[in-house]
Amino acid sequence: MKVKKKPVQRVKHVPQRTCVGCRDVLPKRQMLRIVRTAEGVRVDLTGKLAGRGAYMHDRRECWVRGLRGALAHALKAELTADDRSQLESFMNTLPQDTPTGTAETNK
Numbered sequence: 001m002k003v004k005k006k007p008v009q010r011v012k013h014v015p016q017r018t019c020v021g022c023r024d025v026l027p028k029r030q031m032l033r034i035v036r037t038a039e040g041v042r043v044d045l046t047g048k049l050a051g052r053g054a055y056m057h058d059r060r061e062c063w064v065r066g067l068r069g070a071l072a073h074a075l076k077a078e079l080t081a082d083d084r085s086q087l088e089s090f091m092n093t094l095p096q097d098t099p100t101g102t103a104e105t106n107k
């Protein structure tokens with residue numbers, strides 16, 4: 001049986017990117033971009049910085065993994081101590097991975 005009317009829906013050009021932390025592929029807009037600029041490695045919240053970029057989830061787990069080496073590899077750059085501390089402080093603003101979104105009850 002063939003469905004005629006619907007042509008294979010051309011995905012509306014959603015750029016996909018790979019998270020360097022967990023290697024999942026997701027639409028670009030759901031990712032954070034990290035760029036190697038002349039001043040160092042930065043989190044590119046505007047998505048407009050020029051430079052070699054890499055993408056990661058806004059999940060701390062991915063950042064932890066990425067900072068272990070995958071990010072530097074993706075950017076083809078060494079992370080300086082300064083880069084690293086900037087990335088780490090950004091990482092600390094990210095939510096911890098919560099198992100199933102249940103509200104924290106015991107504090």
Ligand SMILES: [Zn+2]
Pocket residue numbers: 019020021022023024056057059062
């Ligand atoms: Zn990830």
